[in-house]
Amino acid sequence: MSAGLSNQNPVHHTGWEDHQHELKLFAPKEFSFKENLKYLQRSPNECLFHVRNDRIYRALPLSHGEDIVVIEVREAPHEQAVIVRFLGDFLPVEPCLRAEAAAYVRDWFDMNTDLVPFYEMASADPLLRDAVQTFYGLRNMGIPDLFEALCWGILGQQINLTYAYTLKRRFVEAFGRRIPCEGESYWIFPRPEDIAALSVHDLSGLRMTVKKCEYVLNVAKLMADGALTKEKLLEAGSLKQAENMLIAIRGIGPWTANYVLMRCLRMPDAFPIDDVGLHNAIKHVMGMEKKPTKEEIRKLSARWVNWESYATFYLWRILY
Structure with a gap:
């Protein structure tokens, strides 16, 4: 877990907060960082990101170039957040560029989709009911590009x-x-x-x-x-x-x-x-x-x- 957010006066957006060096993405209740990590680790030959100690390290391909980030989860009693922290000298100075990074990660994890209707349907489906219980919170990990x-x-x-x-x-x-x-x-x-x-x-x-x-x-x-x-x-x-x-x-x-x-x-x-x-x-x-x-x-x-x-x-x- 990261030690703490770097900016005491975050800028609030729909679904996330801008803390400059770190972005805090609010995860829906039907979201499991652990299950998504398991999916991302299905091949040891993946070359576009690394997973170490329950953190994802990758370069985000964005319109202004690339940002190198580490992505992890932070859980609180009534809140689960995905934290995106910029590494090295890759902090985007402009707020709009940090917003693009936040949007990319939310899209990658499909955090904007409401899975409640899917789970309601799947819980009564003989093919899906066991899978949605076993892998609850798994998202359709995307390929944004x-x-x-x-x-x-x-x-x-x-x-x-x-x-x-x-x-x-x-x-x-x-x-x-x-x-x-x-x-x-x-x-x-x-x-x-x-x-x-x-x-x-x-x-x-x-x-x-x-x-x-x-x-x-x-x-x-x-x-x-x-x-x-x-x-x-x-x-x-x-x-x-x-x-x-x-x-x-x-x-x-x-x-x-x-x-x-x-x-x-x-x-x-x-x-x-x-x-x-x-x-x-x-x-x-x-x-x-x-x-x-x-x-x-x-x-x-x-x-x-x-x-x-x-x-x-x-x-x-x-x-x-």
């Missing part, structure tokens, strides 16, 4: 999670930015404009398929040109229209599109129904001999309306 979310979706196609993390590390360490701070190295995910000018040959050292290289390069070019943005997807009008915008892009099918809409765009009804992990989790919970068919999944998920993304996320959690 659209390019990172799309790349992660593409890299993870048709391979296991362990190798997907290996590919991500290679990609980040080859083309991302390394930032030293207080004896540690922090990595920032490559920007679309950093990748758009590259060729398949430039990506050959990652040892992924030529097609995946082509897909990543194509997405990078679309984003660097402004043809594909988070804002355009959010303004699409509906989940289906946003999904159609994404699957029109070479290399992005319904699974990748819904994964991105779920983890980055926070669309609650995004549903990667073709996900193998989802199928395995349902098979496990229901004690089935075979994986469920898509039609069986549709029947089992009938009551999940507008909570498909959270239902999927909690079922994934059963698998590790």
